[in-house]
Amino acid sequence: MATATCTAYSGVLEVTGERVGQRVLLERVGFLARLSQDLTGSLVASRWDEDFLDVLAAGLDARGEVLPSKGWMAWRRLGWTEKVTAPAGVYVSDRVRRGALEYAARTLRLALHRRTIVAAILGTWPTDPRRRTETEWTALRAALPAPVSGAEIRNRTRQIRAFVAEHGQLPAGLCTLEDPPQVAPLVLLAAMDRQQVTLDRIDAATARLRVKLALCAAPATGRQWAWHVLDVRLPATVDTGAVLHTPTLRPTRTGRIAVDLPHSKPAPVLKATGHTVGVGFDWGVNTLLTGTLGRLTGRGTAQRVVTDGHPLIFDGTGISAKLHRLRGLREHLAAKRDACQALADGLGSPHLGGGEHAGRAQVLAIEHARVCARIRHLNGALAWAAARWAVDQALALGAWVIYLEDLATLEARGHRKGNARLSGQVRGAVAQAIRHLAAKAGIVVVTVPARGTSAICPSCLSQLTHHPAPGRLTERGWKWAHCDRCGLSLDRDHASARRIVSRGLLAQRHTALDRATGIRAIRTTVEGTVAVVRRPKKTTRRLRRQRHAEQAPPHPRRPHTTPGKGHPTPSRPSSQGRRNVPRAAATSAQGLISGPQTSRRMPEARTVPATSPITGTMVQRPAGHDTQTPAAVQPVPGHEVPTPDQPEEETLLPIGRRRRLSHRICRQRTRNAERTGFHHVHATEVHPLTPRFGPHQGDRTRPRRARKARNTQANTEF
Secondary structure, three states: OOEEEEEEEOOOEOOOOOOOOOOHHHHHHHHHHHHHHHHHHHHHHHHHHHHHHHHHHHHHHOOOEEEOOOOOEEEEEEEEOOOOOOOOOOOOOOHHHHHHHHHHHHHHHHHHHHHHHHHHHHHHHHHHHHHOOOOHHHHHHHHHOOOHHHHHHHHHHHHHHHHHHOOOOOOOHHHHOOOOOOOOEEEEEOOOOOOOOEEEEEEEEEEEEEEEOOOOOOOOOOHHHEEHHHHHHHOOOOOOOOOOOOEEEOOOOOOOOHHHHEEEEEEOOOOOOOEEEEEEEEEEOOOOOOEEEEEEEEHHHHHHHEOOOOOOEOOOHHHHHHHHHHHHHHHHHHHHHHHHHHHHEEEEEEHHHHHHHHHHHHHHHHHHHHHHHHHHHHHHHHHHHHHHHHHHHHHOOOOOOEEEEOHHHHOOOOOOOOHHHHHHHHHHHHHHHHHHHHHHHHHEEEOOOOOOOOOEEOOOOOOOEEEEOOOOOOOOOOOOOOOOOOOOEEEEHHHHHHHHHHHHHHHHHHHHEEEEOOOOEEEOOOOOOOEEEOOOOHEEEEEEEEHHHHHHHOOOOOOOOOOOOOOOOOOOOOOOOOOOOOHHHHHHHHHOOOEEEEEOOOOOOOOOOOEOOOOOOOOOOOOOOOOOOOOOOOOOOOOOOOOOOOOOHHHHOHHHHHOOOOOOHHHHHHHHHHHOOOOEEEEEOOOOOOOOOOOOOOOOOHHHHHHHHHHHHHOOOO
């Protein structure tokens, strides 16, 4: 199930065939949306009480029968219909009343989740709300429902603390702590029947929506309601075989009629056990996702997980920096808006400055809303891009299960800034998008416990130490993980990904399904080591050489020797003159060969300082490679700056006589010198693995050479 946001630009009156433009259509949809908002707001306010919420939370009517899932039917079953009254002189059909009842029931049912969290926090209110003890945390977790994150607990605790600071006592419940929820102007057409709305699919890219709209703001009779036909253009995400459901109409602030169109498609049955190949992803900070491939080998107590050691990285640092800047701008605009509004309220309406400050506050509020919308758009784009990349990696690697960390046990601490908090904002959206895309592809997504994934070594299960970089193991840091016992030196997120895929594959039989949310989770921790092995080398090498030969451009037909060159290069010794000379004669004649002979590919001068194999200390650097003196910062060649092979006097010539560089060279040098911009995302490329190269489900899909090697060796390779 998914929802596609479409746009209705115009319509047609079904009776007369008159074309209705976007402005008039937006006005008529707004009439119905505001009428629905008024009815829903009065319904929610009338039932915002702890007693009514208790009845709704019980899920039973007066006869003890289970309430239906449809909100408007449950509302009428409970007998709460006396408050559904339209404004005086306005005619409203029963179908419009159904939509208002459905909207009110959904709003109150959403409040039940917040009410459960607030009741659990009030029942286990700590002695010091700023810092709970271990016993208090245990009691709170036992009272809370399962999928509650630490950030939600912290936010509700702060809300209650603010109430206590203002009123001097704890609130009795959610209805005392909060005012009735606000409802938006929208029309839920899902609760209405064919006498109010119909939906048909014309072709693969068009859907026809028939809806009865009011012709004025306060229709007095049924004749002031008319059928409108709207042709909605479907996006490419809606498949041809998808089933369309009744949409929701929303007039936006930008003057657009948004049509939220749900569509469904049968998904394959997913199994959570019996997997031998899986992909585990870790929530990083500098990198949004870091994953690795794992394979379960052995049977019984001899089961273990092996991996190829290749990391899968989705780096969204550029977008995170953009989000961080927009977040600071949003807070700055909010502070200025509140200051201007406070000045306007203090001066009052008769004062001339009050109107000026009120106008500034209104402009700042509009700009603040635009920045918030931009942040939401970037968060959504980043989340879906990361989810699409993760699912593509799993499909290419032949894995039918994806293991993620449980977000309920993850929380960005106060000492981590910037990317940590920003990545925490999109983690929930990324997890939801991965589940949606994986279900369409037939891949199951399972969450595993996150505690200890980055603190324990995946190779020997010893305690890890964290450092800034692999060359700074004496300093304390965060990015790099090092094990003193087995010598593992690995990126922290990569090591955590190995632990995640190991916990998932070894504890498959403990997978539990939450039927309310549809989330599969493993809450039992099964520890096991992860070994790094290699894939079959000969088959891989042959395929790689064949692919390179097919993709490489043909070599030009030219002589092997350079024209006009009659002598060898003086920087390397000539072998042409001693081709027929014995080795001993050449050695006695030159007197230069002493010790073992080196390969011709070895460079004759090192470009970096070498280390002595005996003492382990730095030795003298070659001449001409001074790395102690910092390099001078110079402008980039190509923009009125001479190139290295261009004399300085050439820049003094007139512009028409200078040697002009091409636009491609200028852009290339600019990119090499200045890697700026916030929308750069770096991710591991998706490389599909053929049956000859990669994880295999059985011996039949393996090549003959790989099957023979497996029969002769004790260890399994993949």
